Amino acid sequence: MLDNIRVVLVNTSHPGNIGGAARAMKNMGLSRLVLVDPIDFPSGDAVARASGATDILDNAQIVGTLEEALVGCTLVLGTSARDRRIPWPLLDPRECGVTSCEQARQGGEVALVFGREYAGLTNEELQRCQFHVHIPSNPDFSSLNLAAAVQVLAYEVRMAWLAAENQPTKVEKFESTSMLSSQAVTADELESFYSHLELALVEIGFLDPTKPRHLMSRLRRLYGRSGISKLEMNILRGVLTETVKAARGEHHKQGKDDV
Incomplete structure (x- = not known):
């Protein structure tokens, strides 16, 4: 044409x-x-x-x-x-x-x-x-x-x-990690994430394990309805790992200062 x-x-x-x-x-x-x-x-x-x-x-x-x-x-x-x-x-x-x-x-x-x-x-x-x-x-x-x-x-x-020609007027851009972006996390991966999340929250003092209230239950409900992909889970786990490292480093620094 x-x-x-x-x-x-x-x-x-x-x-x-x-x-x-x-x-x-x-x-x-x-x-x-x-x-x-x-x-x-x-x-x-x-x-x-x-x-x-x-x-x-x-x-x-x-x-x-x-x-x-x-x-x-x-x-x-x-x-x-x-x-x-x-x-x-x-x-x-x-x-x-x-x-x-x-x-x-x-x-x-x-x-x-x-x-x-x-x-x-x-x-x-x-x-x-x-x-x-x-x-x-x-x-x-x-x-x-x-x-x-x-x-x-x-x-x-x-x-x-x-x-x-019934052709699209915009072309979606796909990430090079599009396979991970489209795959949902499994139940066991979510459980591992929740354990990691709880550990990080305890380390930074946001969660008192002796008085947990319903914090983890609410967070489970929040993340459970979010439809997290494997790529997003990798990002979240990376954030938690660095959070724990930072929290433990701060604790050690405070210990040295106290001495």
């Missing part, structure tokens, strides 16, 4: 922006870049800014006119930062992503068209687009870098594509 969506850059003046756009595209799974009459391309600046997305640059199609860039397209969306005198169907970036993916899913060819850094698309070029796309940036500082604008729309396209 994403192969049916092309990014068209019109008359780009700075090659670094072409490289930045290529990087943004590859980040989001887009691969088809069309350059309309670029002022300086190919260029080392473009390669440097692409940061590994040189395959996008190598396969970029270079044409002389916007008409050539749009050959075969069934849906053309042009970015516009300015209000135009003639009202035109307008989409925000999220709607742009959804509309693009719907068209591409049906086998249509889609073009996302971006204009010049200094002036955007002309009125004549915008009239070749079925929809205009406006990125709702801060009105007090609304001008976006070309590559940044490509990143915004490419991101929305990817989010719409993930939704259409």
Whole structure:
């Protein structure tokens, strides 16, 4: 589906922006870049800014006119930062992503068209687009870098594509010790822990073995309903071991001071 969506850059003046756009595209799974009459391309600046997305640059199609860039397209969306005198169907970036993916899913060819850094698309070029796309940036500082604008729309396209493909939009990170994280402790491991916990509490003076009251029973109920994993148990046992060591060291220090 994403192969049916092309990014068209019109008359780009700075090659670094072409490289930045290529990087943004590859980040989001887009691969088809069309350059309309670029002022300086190919260029080392473009390669440097692409940061590994040189395959996008190598396969970029270079044409002389916007008409050539749009050959075969069934849906053309042009970015516009300015209000135009003639009202035109307008989409925000999220709607742009959804509309693009719907068209591409049906086998249509889609073009996302971006204009010049200094002036955007002309009125004549915008009239070749079925929809205009406006990125709702801060009105007090609304001008976006070309590559940044490509990143915004490419991101929305990817989010719409993930939704259409029923793929997750977030990937959970698993610990390298995920096996221990998922395994629950056994009853005998819990009993060993409770003995260790009681010893530590006595050592630090929190539990008086002659007057235990119901402290250990309450702690058993607390930890018993916590669903402790083997990894968590290892952490708790480590804390108790160091607690006992510290408590005994303090006792010995006090004994020496008393002498």
